[in-house]
Amino acid sequence: MKKLIALFIVIVMSVTFVACSNNTEEAGNKATDETATNTPVENEDVNMTIAVNAEIISLDPHDISDTLSGSATSTMYESLYDYKLDMSLEPVLATGYDVSEDGLEYTFYIREGVTFHDGTPLNAEAVKYNFDRVSNKEKNLKRRRNLLHVVSTEVIDEYTLLVKLDAPFAPMLNRIASIKIISPAALEKYGDKGIITNPVGTGPYVFEEWTPGDKMVVRTNENYWREGPKIDTLTFKPVTENGARIAMLQTGDADFIYPMPTEQVKAVEGDKNIEVIEGPSTIARFTFLNMSKEIFSDVRVRQAINYAIDKKAYAKVVKSGYAVPLTSHVPSTITYHVAQPEYEYNLEKAKKLMAEAGYPNGFKTHIWAPNDTENMKGMQFISQQLSKIGIEVEVVPMEEGTLSDSIYKAKTPEESTVNMWYVSWSAFDFDGATAKLFHSANIPPTAPNVSYYMNPKADELIEAGAIEVDPEKRAKIYAELQEIIWNDAPWIFLGSDVLLSAKRSTTEGIFVDPSGGIIATQAATSK
Amino acid sequence: MKQYVLKRLLNIIPIMIVVSIIIFMFIHLIPGDPARIIAGQKATLEEIEIMREQLGLNDPYIVQYKNFMLGILTGDWGNSLKTGLPVWEVIIPRMKPTLILAIFSIVWSVIAGISIGVISAINRGKLIDYIVMVGASSGISLPLFWLGLMLMQIFSVKLGWFPTTGIDSLSSYVLPSITLGAGITAMIARYTRSSMIEILKENYIRTSRAKGLSEFIVINKHALRNSLVDVITIVGLQFGFLLAGSVLVETVFAIPGLGRLLIDSILFRDYTVVQTVLLIFTFQFIIINLIVDVLYGVANPKIRYQ
Numbered sequence: 001m002k003k004l005i006a007l008f009i010v011i012v013m014s015v016t017f018v019a020c021s022n023n024t025e026e027a028g029n030k031a032t033d034e035t036a037t038n039t040p041v042e043n044e045d046v047n048m049t050i051a052v053n054a055e056i057i058s059l060d061p062h063d064i065s066d067t068l069s070g071s072a073t074s075t076m077y078e079s080l081y082d083y084k085l086d087m088s089l090e091p092v093l094a095t096g097y098d099v100s101e102d103g104l105e106y107t108f109y110i111r112e113g114v115t116f117h118d119g120t121p122l123n124a125e126a127v128k129y130n131f132d133r134v135s136n137k138e139k140n141l142k143r144r145r146n147l148l149h150v151v152s153t154e155v156i157d158e159y160t161l162l163v164k165l166d167a168p169f170a171p172m173l174n175r176i177a178s179i180k181i182i183s184p185a186a187l188e189k190y191g192d193k194g195i196i197t198n199p200v201g202t203g204p205y206v207f208e209e210w211t212p213g214d215k216m217v218v219r220t221n222e223n224y225w226r227e228g229p230k231i232d233t234l235t236f237k238p239v240t241e242n243g244a245r246i247a248m249l250q251t252g253d254a255d256f257i258y259p260m261p262t263e264q265v266k267a268v269e270g271d272k273n274i275e276v277i278e279g280p281s282t283i284a285r286f287t288f289l290n291m292s293k294e295i296f297s298d299v300r301v302r303q304a305i306n307y308a309i310d311k312k313a314y315a316k317v318v319k320s321g322y323a324v325p326l327t328s329h330v331p332s333t334i335t336y337h338v339a340q341p342e343y344e345y346n347l348e349k350a351k352k353l354m355a356e357a358g359y360p361n362g363f364k365t366h367i368w369a370p371n372d373t374e375n376m377k378g379m380q381f382i383s384q385q386l387s388k389i390g391i392e393v394e395v396v397p398m399e400e401g402t403l404s405d406s407i408y409k410a411k412t413p414e415e416s417t418v419n420m421w422y423v424s425w426s427a428f429d430f431d432g433a434t435a436k437l438f439h440s441a442n443i444p445p446t447a448p449n450v451s452y453y454m455n456p457k458a459d460e461l462i463e464a465g466a467i468e469v470d471p472e473k474r475a476k477i478y479a480e481l482q483e484i485i486w487n488d489a490p491w492i493f494l495g496s497d498v499l500l501s502a503k504r505s506t507t508e509g510i511f512v513d514p515s516g517g518i519i520a521t522q523a524a525t526s527k
Numbered sequence: 528m529k530q531y532v533l534k535r536l537l538n539i540i541p542i543m544i545v546v547s548i549i550i551f552m553f554i555h556l557i558p559g560d561p562a563r564i565i566a567g568q569k570a571t572l573e574e575i576e577i578m579r580e581q582l583g584l585n586d587p588y589i590v591q592y593k594n595f596m597l598g599i600l601t602g603d604w605g606n607s608l609k610t611g612l613p614v615w616e617v618i619i620p621r622m623k624p625t626l627i628l629a630i631f632s633i634v635w636s637v638i639a640g641i642s643i644g645v646i647s648a649i650n651r652g653k654l655i656d657y658i659v660m661v662g663a664s665s666g667i668s669l670p671l672f673w674l675g676l677m678l679m680q681i682f683s684v685k686l687g688w689f690p691t692t693g694i695d696s697l698s699s700y701v702l703p704s705i706t707l708g709a710g711i712t713a714m715i716a717r718y719t720r721s722s723m724i725e726i727l728k729e730n731y732i733r734t735s736r737a738k739g740l741s742e743f744i745v746i747n748k749h750a751l752r753n754s755l756v757d758v759i760t761i762v763g764l765q766f767g768f769l770l771a772g773s774v775l776v777e778t779v780f781a782i783p784g785l786g787r788l789l790i791d792s793i794l795f796r797d798y799t800v801v802q803t804v805l806l807i808f809t810f811q812f813i814i815i816n817l818i819v820d821v822l823y824g825v826a827n828p829k830i831r832y833q
Contacts, residue, residue: 051692051781055791058610065567140577145570193611211620212610213783213791214694239692239781243676247691250684401559401796408563425568436569446572 103168362390644719666713763819
């Protein structure tokens with residue numbers, strides 16, 4: 001009994017301790033100075049926190065493919081060229097470039113006077129080291145896919161780098177923009193795995209700490225080569241629960257949140273301390289129609305389906321109003337986008353097309369997507385809309401891994417079991433938003449051309465566009481391609497997201513670009 | 528007693544082996560190709576192939592299992608497929624938050640649950656009994672998500688007493704622990720109450736009252752202690768199941784714990800992490816069961832161990 005009493009005393013004490021502990025107190029392992037626990041530590045640093053809805057996967061900028069890890073590494077790393085908010089490219093660590101007439105040789109002029117956080121100077125040698133690392137097949141880093149055309153890199157002089165390609169590749173500059181430059185000295189020192197937790201770049205912030213799942217903290221780079229942030233530290237914090245992210249913004253625990261949950265916009269409307277920011281995106285939302293299946297092989301059926309879907313209602317019902325109809329297979333934020341005549345909501349026309357195609361009474365099919373709320377809403381919406389022209393769509397929600405398996409296990413079009421796949425795609429450039437989705441070489445299991453769209457003319461234009469270095473000729477090729485794809489309707493063209501973020505009214509200089517990347521180079525606060 | 532504990536500890540080995548096989552089969556049987564998921568939608572087929580080879584996913588299952596077991600025995604638990612970091616570097620920082628959360632939740636729910644149960648039992652049939660028990664029933668049926676968000680809105684946003692999320696200080700754990708412990712408090716309260724009611728009818732209670740002991744001693748020394756056996760069983764079981772609840776609470780309050788790590792890793796098919804976390808959960812479950820069995824004897828010395 002005494003033991004039990006003792007146990008209870010311990011329990012009561014620990015509870016009291018918890019209840020009394022001040023919220024400015026450091027976490028247990030750091031609280032060595034017990035006497036000071038109740039006085040809030042005066043912190044002169046200006047700290048800002050960005051709450052996001054996912055976890056940072058890795059801080060090796062060459063081995064990531066998710067947007068959030070990209071945003072996190074962008075605070076510390078920079079590339080030769082980078083995107084501005086309008087998705088055009090600007091020189092960052094380069095000052096300019098030349099491309100040879102045959103499109104096979106790119107010469108980059110590296111910015112002088114830039115140093116990495118560890119003091120290593122930035123020069124052509126350092127950039128070459130990075131390109132070589134990414135191109136290394138053995139290492140199989142995720143960014144390698146962006147440099148597949150690179151056969152060699154040569155240092156011409158201290159600040160000039162020559163990149164040779166095996167074939168002309170028009171989006172080369174876009175792909176170069178995806179390669180962040182790491183300090184070669186740090187790579188030597190920490191190795192390929194060690195660099196994940198010891199990032200050393202040239203960016204506006206210097207790495208401070210990263211606890212996977214909890215937070216990543218970076219500190220302003222005092223020696224930044226151009227005007228940088230006006231704060232001391234910046235924290236990225238994954239908070240997956242929408243309500244919790246909003247609560248953080250309401251209390252000021254977060255200065256910026258992304259994404260802002262669309263369904264909560266009304267809830268914060270009256271709050272003077274909070275501003276909701278809308279921005280266009282590169283995200284296309286659509287549904288693959290598997291053309292290798294009898295029912296979707298007729299273009300009239302596919303067009304009928306597009307006429308039968310009310311795109312405005314889609315934006316309202318599924319995206320809480322935060323989407324705009326797609327006007328081409330690429331969103332309007334992508335360079336070379338040309339708006340096509342819309343598939344207006346017209347049930348009569350849809351029914352007529354269905355009848356002409358031999359399906360006056362419709363048919364049965366099914367639609368796949370992951371099993372989260374938003375995807376469920378999207379599938380149910382499509383199912384409900386198509387029921388009006390007699391198409392009975394069974395909604396099949398699947399766990400994501402299972403879904404991916406079900407799609408890619410098919411080795412040939414005949415083996416494929418997918419009918420419709422409700423999905424989204426986001427890319428930086430036209431080729432990235434097209435080739436994998438429409439070229440006949442990219443049907444599963446190679447890549448996600450899940451419409452099994454195989455149009456020789458389209459293939460030809462996709463290939464021509466990818467090697468045409470002249471922007472005007474390229475625009476012409478892509479205009480023709482967009483028209484063909486739009487009329488062939490291998491997708492249900494649904495919408496393009498409007499990105500929502502929210503900030504405290506004191507927050508300045510933090511932006512979300514159309515790809516969903518967070519840019520905090522100029523972060524400042526008046527709090 | 529010592530022998531008993533030793534025997535039980537030795538039993539862990541075969542159990543863990545069997546469990547490791549089950550875990551291995553389970554994660555390899557669920558569909559989903561980790562190489563493809565990790566490489567992402569935009570990966571090239573070549574990239575996926577190289578990755579599959581590097582991860583050893585092309586090996587026969589038996590070879591993969593052998594490598595997995597050899598790794599465990601030699602201390603090389605492998606790297607997380609998702610982040611590339613060593614498994615232990617991923618897991619160890621996640622253990623502390625979950626452990627603190629679980630302990631705080633259990634502690635407050637034991638204190639609150641037993642107190643409520645006793646009060647209710649003594650006042651059986653009176654108004655206070657009904658009020659407390661209605662409260663307890665709601666505790667069991669409240670969805671954790673909702674409760675967590677409500678507490679956050681009231682105590683963090685409106686009153687500003689506690690931080691909304693994170694683990695920057697111990698006070699960050701208050702709201703999550705209350706959320707996680709709510710259901711268990713209610714359950715403990717109900718068990719304590721019913722067990723107390725039975726025991727209060729016993730002859731020895733009448734005897735102790737008859738010999739003039741104060742009501743306080745009768746209740747706390749004679750009645751409560753005997754009803755504790757039931758309560759210990761519940762607490763032991765619940766501690767294991769706390770992990771299930773901790774997934775939700777960790778998500779709501781953005782706590783970087785094991786529960787969330789497990790879910791994220793399963794979705795990502797991060798086999799190495801999933802395997803290790805599941806083994807840790809199993810081990811912890813076995814140990815807690817052992818502790819519960821030993822505690823029975825502390826609560827009721829009539830129980831003997833063979």
